[in-house]
Amino acid sequence: MWEHRCKVAVSGVGFSKVTRSAEIPLATHALEAVKGAVADSGLSISDIDGLATYPELPATGHAMVDGITIVSVNCMMAMLKLPNLAWHVQVETVNIGGAVQQAANALLAGVCKYAVVWRAMHNPKGTYQNLPGTHAAGATQFTAPYGFGGPGQGMAVAYTRWLERHNQSREKMATLAITQRRHTQMNPHAYFYGQPLTREDYLGSRMVAYPFCLYDCDIPVQGAVAIVLTTADRARDLKPRPAYIAGYGQRLAFEVAGRIGSLSSYMEGGRSSSSLTWERSGFSPKDVDVAQIYDGFSASVIYGLESYGFCKEGEALDFIQDGRMELDGELPLNTFGGSLGTGRIHGLWHIIEGALQASGRAGERQVKDVDVSFVGASAPIVQGTTFIFVREPY
C-alpha cells in the first residue's frame, strides 16, 4: 500500500453555470467555479497557493485563445492575483485527473497548502468540429482522408469490435443512458437537469456514428468545475467533511500517434491505471461502494467497468442491468448523471462526485453508507486516470 494514502483530501467543490454554447468568456465560468470551490471550503481566495489545470480545447479546428476558448494557469493567475501563490502546473499527458494528481503530489511535497484545480470547457457557437481545408497533415494523414473526422468515430470503432466479438447488442446501453439521466434529475448544476429521458427516446434516437446514437454522446457545453485540495490535517479544520485520496493511478500505455484506438488499447490503458490505484489503496473492485466512470461516449463505461475489474470482458452491458447501477444497487454508477447528464466537462466532475459521495455530501443522490468511492476519470485509452476516495483514513 501507498505510504501517502489518505494524506491529501478534496475539500471544497465549485460549479459554474453550464450553457449550451459560449455566451460569456470561458474565464468567467472558470472564475465562478474556482470562487465557488474556495467558498465551499470556507477559505478565502488569498489562502490559495497552488494552481493546476488541463486546458485543452476538444472542439477541433478552433483557435486557442486564453480566457475565451481555454483557461490556462497564466489566465487564472492574472485573474486571482494570489498573494501567497507558491506552485502551479499544467499537465498534458493525461486529462484533468493528471492535474489533480500533480496537486496532490505538490501538497505531499509541502510546496503548497491549498491547491485549486479547475476544468473549463469551451463550446464555440456554430460548428464544433471545424475541419476545413483540402489537405491532411501529420497524424491525420492516415485517418482524415477516410472521413474519420472526430472523436466519436474514433471511439465507435472499438465499440463495434466489442459488440461483435462478444455477441452483444447496443440496445442494452439504453439502461445506462436512462439511469444516468434519472440521476441527473438530482443534480441541479447539470445541463440536462429537468429533462428526463425514456428508453423509447434512446431506442428511437438518430444514429450519429454507429453504434453510437445521439444519447451515447455527451453534449458539448460551455462551463467549468473546480475543486480545492489540501493536506488531510488542514482539511479536517475546514468546513466540509474531507474526502481522502486513498490512491490514484494513470494510464501507462500509449500507442503511435495517428492510430485509431483499438479495443485492446482501451483495455490496456484502463488496466494499467487501475492496477496502480488498487495496489496503492489496498482495495479491490468488490470493496467499492459507488463508482463514477467517464462517459464522454457511453462505451467508455464498458471499457472502464471491464478494464478496472468490476466485471469480466464482454459482460459490462449485462452488468449494468437489473438495477445494479441505481443509487441503491450493487454498484451505484455515475450518480451525478455522468457527462451524458452534465454536458461535456471531461473528468473533473466525475472526481468531484467521487469526493462528494465519499464525504457524504451528495445530497439527494447520496448513496447510503459509502466508505470507498471509485473514480475513472477520462477515457481509459489516452487520458485515463483513476482514484479512490474514502470517508475515513485507514
Add this chain to the structure above:
Amino acid sequence: MLARMSDWSKVTRPIPVPNELSRPFWDAARQKVLALQRCQACKHFQHPPYATCVRCMGIDLKFEPVSGKGAIYAYTIMYHAGDKRFAAAIPYASIIVELDDAPGALLAGNLLEAPYTEAKVGRRVEVIFEPLNDDITLPQFRLARGA
C-alpha cells in the same frame, strides 16, 4: 434490407501530406503497392510509421510490400456529417483493417464497392487503390474476392 451504397462521387477527400516518416508509404501507394514500415531487427510491422520500432526500440526501419489482404478489425458507420467534407457520402463505413502480413498494424480505410451494411468485424477484405491526384493515391478496401 435494401442494399445501400454510399455516394462518394461528391466527396473531395482531404489529401494526405507526406512527411519524413510517411513518404515511402505514399510513394509505394502511388505505384499501387501497399508497403508498411518494418523493423529490420525484429521484423515487426507497424503503422502509422514511427521514428523507432515500438516493439524492440530498433532504429533500422524499412518499408516492405505486404499482400493487402486482411480482415475488418473494427468499423463505424457515419450518419452525422461531423466532417462536412464527407456530408454527401453519409451513411458511409469507415473501417479499420488488420492485415494478414502485419498483425497489430491497423490501417484505416473505407469499405468501397459494397453497401455500407456489409461492414462487419472479421469480414475479409483486400486493398484497392484510389488515386486522388498525380502524387497521392489512397489505399482503400473492398470485400475480398475468391478465397
